[in-house]
Amino acid sequence: GDKRGSQLAVALERLRSICREDFQIVGLSATIGSPDKVARFLVGTSRKCHVVKVPVARYFNIEIASPKASGADIELAAKLYTHPEVVARLRLIRSLVEKYRSTLVFTNTRALAEILASRFRVWDLDFPVSIHHGSLARTSRVVAERGFKQSLLKGLICTSSLELGIDIGTIDMVIQYNSPRQVTRLLQRVGRSGHRIGLTARGVIITLDSDDTLEAAVIARRALCEQLEEVLIPEKPLDVLTQQLAGLLISRKRWAFDEVIQILRRSFPYRELTESELRSTLTYMHTRYPRLAWVSFDERVVVRPQASKELYKYYFENLSMIPVEKQYLVVEESSESAIGVLDEAFVAEYGLIGTKFIVRGSPWKITGIHNDRIYVKSIEDPTGAIPTWIGEEIPVPYEVAIEVGSIRGRAEQELKSQKDPKEIARSISAEYPIGEEIAETALEDVRNQVDLGIPVPSDKRITIEKWEDYIIIQCSFGSQVNRTLARLVGRVVSEKTGVSIGVQQDPYRIVVQAPSSILPSDIAHTFLGLSRADVKKEAVEAATTSGLFKRRLIHVA
Structure with a gap:
């Protein structure tokens, strides 16, 4: 579903051309929502394939828990510096970890994993749990993995770092803290338990509020019915194409256009690649300085440049399609002291002067941005402040x-x-x-x-409410649709009023921060106008002015 797959598909076709014969491919996955499409992707456009589907959902046992705070939780909350509701959830996690021999506790963000682990350390330093996520040093991760595998630890609090592949021994129980947000995520995570023939995979989803609970219920139902998300395969990504063309030129000095396009079109992502698109990419490689390819359009050939050092450098420095994520230092403006760090994903979407956000448990406001530093000042009112881990959140379909x-x-x-x-x-x-x-x-x-006689937002109804300087659009359309609508609404209202509009969103609502002169009726008219406008054109224009677009452009370029 990402560009690593596109790279693999072309690389397999390149390997076939080198071998001058075909070879067998076996694809294995427990969580594929569209197996026929993935099969075509693996074998290419002209080869036969057979899909073997073994139903496994009946071996899953998934429960949803939403514990309420008790008197004991209120007392313990003061010791743990948190809320009684959080303590109730921690108590449930602890009871499950103590009940089973080995338990994985999945969170959706690294920040939340750190928070849970720190609360357990404050509660009981000897409680046999540790933490595991991708931002930890490799040695720390290996120590946690070995401790868990050798039964020195009964629980690991982790993110997607332990979702796939890593051998950490037998797992009896999986706890998902908050909704898993996607069906495939739930199956991958709960599927790590009971990982033997005849055993049942057991999982408990611990939810926080009504959104979380209903979302978890829907995802669990869809998981048990095997209604997985469809796999989305990028069509003809040109950055991958450039990198793979460089690979072809490294393997052989001279290629005819027809040979190149034949290899590329055999791969599923480039099955509809046009000669015009190939020419455009080759032109970029030819005119770039230093040059990556020498191209003759008259002779219809592409040749490795005589000075090929830059070609090798480009190819090997761009082998990974996983973008390098930059981090920004958060600095308190008056004292120049470091507060923490913000990920590039968060800064790209929300890194504007005036934005409120939460880091280290306190609200801050951005006052300036200079190079890799975000300058902030402390504020009293946390209303509208965005948690810094929001950029890590898994999108809800x-x-x-x-x-x-x-x-x-x-x-x-x-x-x-x-x-x-x-x-x-x-x-x-x-x-x-x-x-x-x-x-x-x-x-x-x-x-x-x-x-109260108030209309309820649903799958067929959008409601719009106003609270202080915030207008809340209640719309259950998921993360990506709401993100697009938020950008559209912000752009259209800003253009009409000449006032800068701040927008945030989650899967079930869009929050517009605007002056009191802007009313819910103005937002309603904006929505009605969108239904008549060229929404795709407007959405593209809104996206190209966003920090998210600039971030993605840098990753590709």
């Missing part, structure tokens, strides 16, 4: 968010028809792997709004 909205819409209709809330929760529990009490709690917001 449109299909999942829409189903969450449909549950709320269905509950609204049934409550309006005077159906008992417990009966509604019972029917939800019958369809989703969620307890009746947890389902009822997750639908309390819906019940409160129905009691």
Whole structure:
């Protein structure tokens, strides 16, 4: 689903041309949502393949827990410097770790993994858990892996770093802290437990609020029904094409256009590559300084340049399609003291003067940006502040968010028809792997709004609310759709009013920070206007002015 796959597909075709014969490819995955497409991707456009699908979902046992704080949790919260609700979740994690021989605790971000690990250290320094994520030094990760495999540790708090591949021995239980946000993520993570024939994979999802609980219920249902996200394969990425053309020239000095395009078109991502696109890429390589290729369009050949040092350097320095993520130092403006670091993903989307964010548990406001430094000042009001780990968040698919909205819409209709809330929760529990009490709690917001006569946002309804300087657009469209809509709304309203508009989003709402002169009705008119406008054109224009676009451009260039 990313450019590493495109690189692999072309590399396999290059290998076939070197071998001058075909070879067998076996692809193996437990979490592929579109196996036929992936099969075509692996073998190329003209070869036969056979998909063997073994249903495994029936061997999964997935529960959802949303623990409530008790009196003991309130007392312990003071010791752990956190909220009683957090302590209730920590207590559940601890009880599960103590119950099973080996447990993985997955979080969606490194920051959250660090927070959980630090709370356990404060609670009990001897509790046998450790932490594992990609930002730790390799030696730290290896020590944690060995300790877990040798049963010196009973639990590992981790991110996607332990989702795949690494051998850490037998795992009895998986805890997912917060919704896993995607079906494939849930199956990969829970699938690490009970990893033997005949055993059941066991997982518990610990949720925080109604969004989290309903989202987890939808994802768990889809996982058990094997409704996985479709694999999206990038079409004809030109940065990969350039790198692979460089590889061809390293392996052989001279190539005819027809040979090159034949090799490329045999790979699935480049099956529809046009000669015009190939010429354009070769022109870039020919005119670039230092030159990567010498091209004769009259003779229809591409030749390795005589001074080929730069070609080798370009090829080997760009072997990895994983972009290097830059980090920015956060500095307190008056004292010049370091506060922490921000990832490039966060700065690209939210790194504007005036943005509020949370780091080290406190709210800050950006006052200036200079080179690799973000200057900030401390603020009292955390309203609207963005957690710094938001850039790491796994996107929630449109299909999942829409189903969450449909549950709320269905509950609204049934409550309006005077159906008992417990009966509604019972029917939800019958369809989703969620307890009746947890389902009822997750639908309390819906019940409160129905009691007040306020329309409930659903899969078929968008609602717009105003609170102080914030306008909240409630729309259950998932991370990527809402991100696009947020950029569109911000751009259109800014152009109409001449006022700078701040926007944030999550899978279920868009938050617009605007002066009091901008009303919810203005936002509603903007949405209605979008339905008539050329949305794709507007979205592209909005994207090209964003920090996210600039970041991606730097990665590709």
